[in-house]
Amino acid sequence: MKYRITPLGLGAAAAIAVFPGTAGQAPAAPIVPGDLGSVPDRTALTFTDSNTGWSVGTANQFAARPGLSTVKLYIADFALQHGDGSTTDRELAERMIRFSDDGAASRLYAKYPNSIDGPAAQYGLTATSGAAFWGNSYTSTADTVRFLEVKKAQDPRSPILGWMRDAAPAAADGTYQNWGTARLPGAEGTKWGWSDYGPPVVNSATIGNGYSVAAATNGTAADQTTDVLRAFGPAPQPSPTVPLRDVVADVVATQFPGDPLGGWVVDAVPSDILVVSAPIEGP
Incomplete structure (x- = not known):
């Protein structure tokens, strides 16, 4: 799966990796009327x-x-x-x-x-x-x-x-x-x-x-x-989520291949942090 992330360098990726987040599933949207x-x-x-x-x-x-x-x-x-x-x-x-x-x-x-x-x-x-x-x-x-x-x-x-x-x-x-x-x-x-x-x-x-x-x-x-x-309308569904570690690993593998810091960056990300998934198609 690919994610729309702007490359800022591996140092920036490391900063993102250790930024505290919220563990668990993203909250569902509140109920609101439609048409x-x-x-x-x-x-x-x-x-x-x-x-x-x-x-x-x-x-x-x-x-x-x-x-x-x-x-x-x-x-x-x-x-x-x-x-x-x-x-x-x-x-x-x-x-x-x-x-x-x-x-x-x-x-x-x-x-x-x-x-x-x-x-x-x-x-x-x-x-x-x-x-x-x-x-x-x-x-x-x-x-x-x-x-x-x-x-x-x-x-x-x-x-x-x-x-x-x-x-x-x-x-x-x-x-x-x-x-x-x-x-x-x-x-x-x-x-x-x-x-x-x-x-x-x-x-x-x-x-x-x-x-x-x-x-x-x-x-x-x-x-x-x-x-x-x-x-x-139908009840709102929770937004799909993915582990932040997977997102960072994907960024490291595709944008910084072979960089010796890559493994350290991925390992520094807590395994229980989830982020809202935003997959895109194409290269």
Whole structure:
């Protein structure tokens, strides 16, 4: 295998050989959306990189859509921050997030009727609005991701984030919680939402390794999973690596044949240092 390396002399090669590097495999690229224009209008999607703050979404990411059970995130947050601090409130909030328990949500919303509009004002969720019945409330994928990013930055130990990470495989009503944004690489915790009445409508919101993402689909769970995975494309693969010692040996053999220092230079390179491989064709 050949490598595109500019010859600087054997002394320079020796300097490269002993320069400290990182052992192990090169890190995989972070997850980023691809062509969001390919996502059908039935799905709204928002993605934010937690490390840089860079955010992107579909054209309809700011549209108010049925919040379904993802608004339980707001109800739980209000109850934990502004409630009476009771054990009952905390237990109901946990059941809402981990098991998507509608009964728990109804009890907390009856006790705290401002628990959707309150967080909307607190976090600047401009498309979010409560209703007489929490299940008829509205939010947007952009609002949901904004909420999650604020929690991760300002309250990283929030039990809400922990409950998302510890979501039950099946909800209180038996629905399997396993679709949409939860299927993305690096997903750590998710809150799902779905409707039991009328045409299928589903939501999912995920905190991941360095990102937050939310999707809302006028369709089935399978429809949403298809749209989300299409938006992000195949999972990124780790860059191929090769031992640095092999690279140096190739340089020495091809550019400094017969030089008595060559063997010393190659032997000076630690055997466990890997570099990203960049093979080229031709002479």
